[in-house]
Amino acid sequence: MATVRIMFAVTAARIDADNPLDGLEFAERPEPTVPEGWTTVTVKATALNHHDVWTLRGVGIREDRLPIILGCDAAGVDEDGNEVIVHSVIGDPERGGGDETLDPKRSLLSESYDGTFAQKVAVPRRNLVPKPASLSFEEAACLPTAWLTAYRMLFDKAQLQPGSTILVQGAGGGVATAVIALGAAAGYRVWATSRSADKRERALELGADQAFESGARLPERVDAVMETVGEATWSHSLKSLRPGGRIVVSGATSGQVPPADQNRVFFLQLSVVGSTMGTRDQLVRLARFLDVTGVRPRIDRVLPLNQARDGFAAMAAGEVFGKIVFTP
Ligand SMILES: NC(=O)c1ccc[n+]([C@@H]2O[C@H](COP(=O)([O-])OP(=O)(O)OC[C@H]3O[C@@H](n4cnc5c(N)ncnc54)[C@H](OP(=O)(O)O)[C@@H]3O)[C@@H](O)[C@H]2O)c1
Incomplete structure (x- = not known):
């Protein structure tokens, strides 16, 4: 009989909409077994996303799928010893008309299949992307969700020319810090908002041209707004757009039903465009963008995976600037 090897993992064991951290459990789980076409990656670093908090709140997960290993992001080593980044979107490009994010059966790691907060993760072979040697595992682990989402919002959905002005709401978030850094490197004039003076200061260090208090009147209207905050900023986003401008929205942390x-x-012929994650090809180009430009993810802190609870608590309290990375 084959020996079952045990690994350490961080799981969602229960759903609690009001106290999400109550459902967070540290568990010993069997190492993954892989179906045909899948492979395993030894995780060297993984990153926390708001998605993991949503899962614990019961958003985007069925109760009968619990317990499930959390985590969408990973960088590690494949079975042949190659350094890889894991693309988190499990989907068929053909079913999505050439784009796996549009596959109606798409899921992200930790939704249907176990996620990356573990020593090993199983994924379809096509989901492995080479990690540029210039990126550390910790930096590479930030790419598959927040940074990929930012890349697609900016360079696919926003349809802007370099030199355009963008507004980034909620400067401290994982996606927001990525949009600021990528946008500045690509030649956009980046304006950011934050409730916190300290985060506004740090947004300027990341490359924002100006930073404003949340809801402040801007010096002029912008070409596009990058929205992940939701109800708390939505009406400001609409008011900040020039006629014909565009909101690209990928999240709604503070609530999803603002006044329309x-x-x-x-009257102003505005566009509201949704965006989710990115394709494998976009992840390849994002990694190359960082390799070529020297832009790097802003990492708030690196914690051992067995201290993941501290990272979740900081994210739930909004006390984060950039990404929280865990090392198994
Ligand atoms: N569609 C996708 O593929 C995709 C991918 C990634 C993320 N998301 C979603 O996008 C959202 C952002 O995720 P994230 O991981 O970047 O980080 P996050 O932890 O949700 O973002 C934190 C930022 O949101 C702002 N914020 C939160 N609540 C606020 C409020 N009540 N009023 C004003 N600002 C508020 C804060 O900005 P300040 O403190 O600076 O004001 C904070 O820095 C999440 O809802 C996530 O689920 C979606």
Whole structure:
């Protein structure tokens, strides 16, 4: 009989919409077994996303799938010893019309299949992307969710030319810090908002041209707004756009049902465009972008995986600037 090897993992054991950390459990789990076409990666670093907090709150997960290993992001070593980044989108590009994020059966790691907060993760072979040697495992682990989402929002969905002005709401978030750094490197004029003076200061260090208090009147209207905050910033986002401008939205941390303000949308001919994650090809190009430009993810802190609870608590309290990385 084959020996079952045991690994350490961080799981969602229960759903609790009000106290999400109550469902967070540290568990010993069997190492993954892989179906045909899949492989395993030894995780060297993984990163926390708001997605992991949503899972614990019961958003985007079925209760009968619990307990599930959390985590969408990983960088590590494949079975042949290659350094890789794991693309988190499990989907068929053909079913999505050439784009796996549009596959109606798409899932992210930790939604249907076990995630990356473990010593090993199983993924389809096509989800492995070479890690540039210039990126550390910790930096590379930030790419598959927050940074990939930022890349697609900016360079695919926003349809801007370099020199355009963008507004980034909620400067401290994982996606927001990525948009600021990528946008500045690509030649956009980046304006950011934050509730915190300290985060506004740090947004400027990341490459923002100006930083404003949340809700502040801007010196002029912008070409596009990058939205992940939701109800708390939505009406400011709409008011900040020039006629014909565009909101690219990939998240709604503070609530998902803001007033639509339809008059403003049609009078000013605004566009509201949704964006989620990115394709494997976009992840390859993002990694190359960082390799070529020297831009690096802003990492708030690196914690051993067995101290993941501290990272979750900081994220739930909004006390983060950039990414929280765990090392198994
Ligand atoms: N669609 C996708 O593929 C995708 C991918 C990644 C993330 N997301 C979603 O995007 C959102 C952002 O995720 P994240 O991981 O970047 O980090 P996050 O922890 O959700 O973002 C934190 C930032 O949001 C701002 N914020 C939160 N609550 C706020 C409030 N009530 N008022 C004003 N600002 C508030 C804060 O900005 P300040 O403190 O600076 O004001 C904070 O720095 C999440 O909802 C996540 O689920 C979606």
